Amino acid sequence: MATDALLRLDKVSKHFAGGIVGLREIDLSIAEGEFLSLLGPSGCGKTTTLRVIAGFEAPSEGRILLDGKEITPLRAFDRPVNTVFQDYALFPHMSVAENVGFGLSLRKIAGAERRKRVAAALDMVGLADKINQRVQALSGGQRQRVALARAIVCEPRVLLLDEPLSALDAHLREQMQVELKRLQRELGTTFVMVTHDQTEALSISDRIVVMNKAAIEQIASPSELYDHPATTFVAGFIGTMNLLAAKLAGRNADGLQFLAGTLPLNLAADDAARLTPGDAATIGVRPEDILVSRERIENSVGVRVQSVVFHGRSLRVHLATDDQRNLMADIPRQAQPAAMTVGEQLFASLRPGAACPVLPA
Ligand SMILES: Nc1ncnc2c1ncn2[C@@H]1O[C@H](COP(=O)(O)OP(=O)(O)OP(=O)(O)O)[C@@H](O)[C@H]1O
Ligand SMILES: [Mg+2]
Numbered sequence: 001m002a003t004d005a006l007l008r009l010d011k012v013s014k015h016f017a018g019g020i021v022g023l024r025e026i027d028l029s030i031a032e033g034e035f036l037s038l039l040g041p042s043g044c045g046k047t048t049t050l051r052v053i054a055g056f057e058a059p060s061e062g063r064i065l066l067d068g069k070e071i072t073p074l075r076a077f078d079r080p081v082n083t084v085f086q087d088y089a090l091f092p093h094m095s096v097a098e099n100v101g102f103g104l105s106l107r108k109i110a111g112a113e114r115r116k117r118v119a120a121a122l123d124m125v126g127l128a129d130k131i132n133q134r135v136q137a138l139s140g141g142q143r144q145r146v147a148l149a150r151a152i153v154c155e156p157r158v159l160l161l162d163e164p165l166s167a168l169d170a171h172l173r174e175q176m177q178v179e180l181k182r183l184q185r186e187l188g189t190t191f192v193m194v195t196h197d198q199t200e201a202l203s204i205s206d207r208i209v210v211m212n213k214a215a216i217e218q219i220a221s222p223s224e225l226y227d228h229p230a231t232t233f234v235a236g237f238i239g240t241m242n243l244l245a246a247k248l249a250g251r252n253a254d255g256l257q258f259l260a261g262t263l264p265l266n267l268a269a270d271d272a273a274r275l276t277p278g279d280a281a282t283i284g285v286r287p288e289d290i291l292v293s294r295e296r297i298e299n300s301v302g303v304r305v306q307s308v309v310f311h312g313r314s315l316r317v318h319l320a321t322d323d324q325r326n327l328m329a330d331i332p333r334q335a336q337p338a339a340m341t342v343g344e345q346l347f348a349s350l351r352p353g354a355a356c357p358v359l360p361a
Contacts, residue, residue, distance in 0.1 A: 005029035005065075006190055007053065007158055012062035014048055022048040024214040026062070030158075035184050035191045037201040040211035041237070046194040049211070050160045053192065055079050066157065077106075082156040086163040088147040090135045096122065096146055097131045103154045121153040124183060141172045148180075152187060159184075161193040165200065177204050198238055202226065210234050232359045235284040242285040242328055245361065248275045256358075258283055261323040264299040265350050267358065280361035289354035290329035292317060292340075293347050300349035303327060305342050315340070319348055 007030040014022035023045045030036050038046040051057040053064060055076035064072045071079055082103070090099050101118045104110075109117070122128050125145035130138065135146060144164065151159055164180070165173045181204050184191045195201050201208050202222040210217045210225065210233075218230040229235035236243060244260035251257065258265040258281065265283050275281060293300070303319040311330070317340060319327040327348060331340075340346075350356070 004031070006032040006034075006067065007192075008065040008068075009049075009053070010063045010065065012049075012052060012059045012064065014045075014052060014057065015060045021214045023052065023059070026216060028209065028216070028219070030190060030192065033188050033190055035181065035193070035204060035206045037205040037208045038192065038194045038211060039196065039198060039201040039208050039237075040217075042196065044211040045214045046196075046211060047162055050083065050162055050192065050194055053158070054081050054083050054160055056083075080157040081160060082151040082154055082158075083160040083162065084147050084151045084164045086166060088143050088167075090143060090146055090150070092134075092136050094135065095131075096127065096133050096135060096138070099135055099146055100149045100153050103150060107154065117153050118149075121149040124152065124186070125149045126179070140167055140169075141176065144168060144176060148183065152183070152189070156189065158190045158192060161191060163194055163196070165195075166197075173200075180204065202238070210237060212237075227355055227357075229284060229357050229359070232282055232284075235282075235357055235359055240287055240328065240330075242287065242290070242326075243359075244283045244285055244325070244327075246281055246283045248277050248279050248281065250277055258358075261301075261321060261325050263301045263321060263325070263327075263348070263350070265356065266299065266352070267356055268353075275358070282359040282361055284357040284359060285350060285354065286356075287316065287328040287330035288314075288332075289351045289356070290319075290327060291349050291351050292319070292329050292331055293349075296347050297349055300347040303346050303348045305340055305344045305346060307342060308340050319346070321348070 009026050009028040012026040013024055016022050038049055040046055052059050055074060063070050097118050100121055101114050104114045104117060122131055125148050127145050135143060165176050168176060177200060205222060207219060207221055208225055209219050212233050218234045225238050229238060235241050246258040246260040246265060249257045249259045255266060255268045260283060302322040306318040306320050309316040314330045314332050317329045317331060319329060321327055329348060
């Protein structure tokens with residue numbers, strides 16, 4: 001990856017006035033044609049990373065390389081990079097065609113060539129019939145597409161997108177996620193997208209960079225992040241996770257036996273080789289891996305139902321164990337024991353075979 005990366009950030013740091021650290025030694029290699037998302041809480045440095053790649057912001061330390069050549073000193077206009085901004089930044093008094101063709105005019109591309117490329121870009125985003133409209137007359141989703149067309153018309157090597165779908169309602173947003181992915185596949189262009197919506201990042205990306213406090217926590221594929229979070233922060237940030245304080249009770253050929261209070265957690269032995277019995281760890285358990293039953297089953301603990309939340313496909317049940325620990329369980333519709341009620345006494349156990357990350361205590 002490091003050698004054939006299209007874009008590489010090499011120990012990039014950014015310090016702002018007043019001692020604010022925007023980025024701390026960011027190392028990142030992005031492959032040609034990849035759809036990469038930057039995901040993390042507000043203020044973690046996602047936009048700053050994009051701005052540094054685009055050339056709107058100079059790093060305080062470190063280098064940016066494209067095709068192995070340093071581009072750190074190049075101005076934004078001279079980089080083969082375009083940006084789709086969160087607020088689209090369209091020119092309201094111009095037509096759709098004028099907005100999309102703007103970057104081409106700056107590059108002295110005019111006449112038939114310009115018309116052809118504007119039409120092709122609008123076709124890609126499904127707006128061919130809106131070419132002569134004022135952007136003021138367009139809906140939010142249509143403006144979003146104009147902003148995309150304006151960015152792809154210059155045929156950038158890298159397209160940067162900062163929260164491109166955040167202004168759209170949930171339904172349109174999901175539809176645009178699918179379209180964005182299709183567009184990226186058809187163009188074969190490298191996309192780097194900022195989002196703080198983990199569902200969006202998981203559904204659309206080849207790889208996700210999870211950021212926290214100006215630094216990278218983990219870079220991995222969506223399924224790898226979901227199943228094997230490397231840190232407690234990632235485990236708590238991606239999806240919903242019970243983070244259970246536990247102690248290693250024993251180990252044998254079958255695996256590791258942890259106890260979270262009185263709840264037995266029997267895991268296949270793999271990445272916790274460093275632990276010896278008595279050691280403390282945090283075990284990440286997905287709500288869908290907690291089984292709930294009316295009868296006492298093997299390796300279960302007594303629990304009391306605290307609340308039941310309807311999630312459509314499943315019920316999210318908040319439980320308190322007999323030793324006063326909180327536990328969330330997601331129970332699929334077809335597996336629900338008839339009408340669970342608050343205060344009811346049940347039994348909970350870990351689904352055998354569940355893959356649970358073993359994290360530092
Ligand atoms: N021009 C600036 N001057 C001073 N501090 C800045 C500047 N730009 C960003 N910062 C600070 O750098 C940190 C990272 O900001 P950034 O905008 O990259 O966050 P973000 O991850 O995009 O957050 P959000 O999800 O809220 O957009 C924050 O602490 C922010 O206040
Ligand atoms: Mg931002």
